[in-house]
């Protein structure tokens with residue numbers, strides 16, 4: 001298919017955008033994370049805010065249906081300018097979803113500031129950084145407010161007890177996902193894997209390095225990754241530029257994947273042959289499965 005055909009094919013289709021701005025800072029200090037307690041200067045935060053507003057302005061001019069997932073390097077949701085931008089975006093008629101990856105450390109007032117009916121939250125609980133009680137209080141607020149969300153944890157082998165405790169404490173209809181700890185994956189014992197699969201019925205899907213070279217992937221056409229300058233890549237993992245959103249040079253592509261494998265949830269969910277939409281439906285972007293039955297405790 002030519003570029004022109006690809007453009008025509010995708011012009012009126014819904015577009016999902018993974019936005020990752022310049023912000024690098026985080027208020028948490030997770031041992032394994034390069035952004036732990038990283039700080040942004042006042043100038044870099046100001047630049048990030050200007051870039052974000054430019055993105056909001058660009059979205060406001062679009063007519064095709066748009067879904068947005070903020071996938072910051074650090075923790076962006078604690079920033080007031082993200083909360084305000086999310087509310088602004090979420091109230092645009094063409095915007096169907098505004099979601100963000102967050103440690104959920106912000107106040108309930110701040111969550112309220114970001115509210116729209118399209119809001120969805122990808123919340124990660126870090127037991128080394130906050131108490132289960134504090135995290136669960138926020139979850140109770142989200143549930144009471146009718147905000148779509150899922151909760152996730154990294155499957156660290158020394159935190160399996162906390163994962164189990166969190167599963168028991170969360171309401172049954174809140175999905176708890178577990179990401180395999182890649183460094184420890186080879187060490188998981190059979191009973192640990194069984195426990196994690198029992199806690200997260202979709203955990204099995206996170207255990208693979210999916211061969212993706214030459215495979216059709218919806219990124220590049222239905223899903224794109226955008227940085228603070230508006231530069232577009234098909235996904236976070238393939239650096240080749242598809243142009244820029246703001247200067248009109250963005251060219252969608254229907255070309256197959258050029259990486260050997262894909263092992264990150266925000267990537268492999270867009271491989272159509274894995275058919276993961278059957279689990280997530282409209283919640284694909286924010287990792288809230290539609291087909292999940294309320295969790296059954298053993």
Ligand code: SF4
Nearest residue numbers: 026028030033036074
């Ligand atoms: S909350 Fe997320 S970004 Fe912040 S230190 Fe932990 S893993 Fe890193």
Ligand code: SF4
Nearest residue numbers: 212217235257262267
């Ligand atoms: S399969 Fe993964 S790495 Fe390949 S294009 Fe899709 S998201 Fe990117």
